[in-house]
Amino acid sequence: MGVINMASVTLYLVRHGQTYFNIYNKLQGWSNSPLTDKGLADAKSAGERLANVSFAAAYCSDTTRAQQTAATILTENNVSNVKQPISSPFFREQFYGSFEGENMNYVWDQVGRPHGLNGFKEIEEKYSIAKAKDFMKEADPFHDAESNDEYWHRIDRGFDLIRENDDLSDGDNVLVISHGNTLLSLMERYGGGKYDLSVRPENGSVTRLALDDQKITVLGYNEK
Structure with missing residues (x-):
């Protein structure tokens, strides 16, 4: 697989819906707990807000909470041909x-x-x-x-997985279901100090990134 020669694609990173571990204030990295009723509503709300965004591809971690959120958002979408996300451990939360x-x-x-x-x-x-x-x-x-180096080695492989998708073209939109600490980590790394890292992104919120073969640029964070 070759890296796309692209100017930019826009990534729509959605934090998964609320889970029981979120309610119980438990660390939830590679472990998993189901979406709550509110979590399902978080995913549906995100799907409604993104219903008219045409996605050329969709990605998520191989955790149930991410897969459920992705499936709900894609079901709500009116303009995309993508029906199933590509699941990968590269998109998991910190371990x-x-x-x-x-x-x-x-x-x-x-x-x-x-x-x-x-x-x-x-x-x-x-x-x-x-x-x-x-x-x-x-x-x-x-x-x-995971150490910081181990974490980014894995996460960067996720971004490379998107870059290596030969079906993507310049200007495409890509859905990515993400996780709370990962979104904070992305803002620390790429946000240029513009974002309050003491505030966790909301479940179902949207963060937009521009991705090309060289860099990542933040377009918006924790949008609801």
């Missing part, structure tokens, strides 16, 4: 290792404590979301949580 399924506040306190910090917000403010990934890998007793 939290042995902290998967634990209370978020408890875990981030454990991660921050060796550095004299309490919680994710203090880590992000003093260091960065990138550093929070490295701190979590250090704190994980099994050291299975």
Whole structure:
């Protein structure tokens, strides 16, 4: 497969609908919990808002919450021929290792404590979301949580998967179902300091990126 020689395609990144782990404030990276009734409504609302956007392709992680959200959005769409998303582990949320399924506040306190910090917000403010990934890998007793380098190596392969789609043309729109921490990480990396990283993107919100064979540019974030 060859990389597309393209000026740009527009990625519509939608955060999956609300899940039970979201309600219970549990870390949900590679682990999974079903969409709630509100989560299904989040996906339907996003689909209605994007109903007249013509998508040339759709991608999501291989988690149920992402697949359900993608299917709902594509069902609501009036103008696309795409009926099924391409699922790949490249689009998964950050892997939290042995902290998967634990209370978020408890875990981030454990991660921050060796550095004299309490919680994710203090880590992000003093260091960065990138550093929070490295701190979590250090704190994980099994050291299975993804480091920042491991995380981006995987996520970048997801963007390359889109670039390698020979059916895409310049100017096409692509649907991508994404995850909360991934969207924050993208804003830290590509947002140029314009976005408040202390506020998590809403379930069902839309973030738009311009993707070409060289770079990624943020067009809009957490739009509802």
